[in-house]
Amino acid sequence: MSGQSLSLIGTWVETVAQALLVLRLTHSGTILGLITSVRYAPILLLSPYAGLLIDRCSKRHLLLATQADLALVSAVLGVSVLTGEIRLWQLVVLAAVFGILSAVDNPARLAFVHEVVDRPLIRNAVTLNSISMNVARVIGPTIAAVLVSTVGIGWCFVVNAASFGCVIASLLGLDASSLHPVPTVSRARGQLRAGLRYAASVPAISRPLLMMALVGTFTFEFEVSLPLLARTTFHGTETAYSWLIGALGAGAVAGGLAAAWSSRTGVRRLTKAAFYYAIAVGLVAAAPTLPTAVAACLLAGAASITFLTTGNSTVQLESDPAFRGRITALWSMALVGSTPIGSPIIGALSDVASPRYALALGAAACLAAVIIGTWPSGDRQVK
Template sequence: MAAAAARPVTSPSVTPAGSARTSGRSGGTFAALRVPNYRRFMTGQIISMCGTWMQTIALGWLVLSLGASGTILGIVTAAQFLPILVLGAYGGLVADRANTRALLITTASLQATLAAVLGVLVITHVVTLWMVVAFAALLGLTQAADNPARQSFVQEMVGPETLPNAVTLNSVTMNAARVVGPAIAGLLITLIGTGTCFLLNALSFAAVIVALIRLDRAELRPKPRLTKAPGQIRDGLRYAVRTPSIRIPLTMMVIIGTLAYEFQVTLPLIARQAFHGTAATYSLLTGAMGAGAVIGGLLVARRRLTGVRSLVVIAAVFGVLILAAAAAPSLPLLVAALVLTGAASVAFISTGNATVQLSSDPRMRGRVMALWSVAFLGTTPVGGPVAGAVAQALGARAGLVLAGVAALVAALIGLASRRQAAAHPVTAAGRPTPVSS
């Protein structure tokens, strides 16, 4: 198994060094929606994502309502993502071994149950801070397996040629939900309270489960099922390190995921401290990023954009826009800057995700995407408390400054790594291989 998996598989758009070979048309902005299974899947995801964003807003506001500081908010956020950091690689191995569709039904059911329990605790006024931390940690446990399975399942539905478009449309729908979900959450929190948001999120998972059950299994392209054997997690790690078009995006995402994607910590603090706002203000800021991500995602979806070269440029633009948001002197200017930041954000995530997936051997895809989830989400236990502490000590805007600098540093490291890989191209087997620009 290890020897066979050591041969990197690249798509026509990704070279071994991660350079973009082609970035042409993807077959239209909504090419992936021509696949019936993908349409069914995305219908369930759109509904569920709205509920997830409602829960995200409610969770952050609930923590602050319980009297917690910015640092505590960071710790609660870290509790949700610590299981992904610690168990993410094993979650990817589970995804490689399991029937992906059945695994996703299981994780959706567990997340619905957790949301319902917390909603009842909030509505009955018995919730305490330790209960919120426990909820966040248990949610993270389910996400450790759900994230790599859900991301790798996209290729089982659409195939490699349509994957970049499908990945981008995933991001578009997630960020469209970022507009709708927070708007509903802000209204519900103001009129009723946070508990209703958790209960509605629990109900939204029914759409996911129904969609997964209704998929035409004959039209799926299931990955090879991995048989149990020792050393498979180590094999996945070695494979990722040896493949530049996987290693470089992962390295960049570790930096950006740790210090830049901490908006769930920085934005509520900016809403409350910098602009003396309410939950509606926080929802407005989150929704602005979501609106920008939808617009940017639809533009990216028209292009088959992959490769480290594109990723470096996008990361640099992302960093500059975050710094512009940090310097915005008024709420309208901050909202405008966050719209542009959201567009750059979805472009970075979509390009990196597609590059990593298309560079992965199908037998390694679950473990590779688990590493992507660790880099994106699992780094939050480190970055969440850091961003919260920086914002608490230096002001809410300082958290955004930290994020912008991190994105620029990631771009520089990606550029240097790409040049090094191009100068010394080596395959996973250790043999030189030509590199195209």
């Protein structure tokens, strides 16, 4: 958790820096959305295959490989920016490479949780992981703002490259005898289709995946909507975006600590979380001033962490261990892989109309997820 938390701070430093870099180079919300789309398109296209790879291989070894390669991508990007040689096409290529590696890294990290802790602690482990992600969302943008205003954007990518070393060191230092390894799946024909059929046959897996796909496509596009809201709606500086994204993370930390007290999961709880999320994002869209938008982001962050941890815990606890890599890959595809579809839409809608309309579309997507969650089923609460 220590290594992962430090690395996630670096990731958010780079995420903020990349958005600001694209806007500096292009001054276009549409292009920002397209670059974000390129970054996450491989996750949409490759996640099912990545999940099968995870079920067949050692998750720890896969993570060592992906973390080292992701560090190299960030280092190359940092050097290009610092030397003044960065071009838009380089951003596109490096974003695509980042996405290919993340297609394996994201679900491998989710599935690896089951090997670090045993079943009774899964929900709290997932919540703890989500809290660390959102602590990073608070700290990372703050560090990014300081670096951008002092030494420049390029050093943000260098910091992220160095932060991957924390994860690599922690993976190498783990006591392997204390893990709970899941037996790998032997290679056979039809395993990809079998994983898809399995996910579709379990309502407590298929419906959270559908709900996450909707919310991931149109609501979780804050990397596009919030910088545009800060710049075009509130006419703020780059620091304004850091305040918005930082508030989102702070709310998620508070919401995550509250969620850790409850051990209940399931579609019913996920549906309630989607409803509260719709209200919170709607408040961000309607906020008349930057301070009120920051306050609304606190609520949106709390709702988002509840939605994420409930959905993630539900699909992991419901999945058979032999299919867990493929199920977590489908969850990653619904959460992150949906970005290539949603980010250009959110960016274009922000340019044509307003970032407020883009955020309102995200709130509407949460309400659509509520409808999916209320379909009659035999869903049960998972302890």
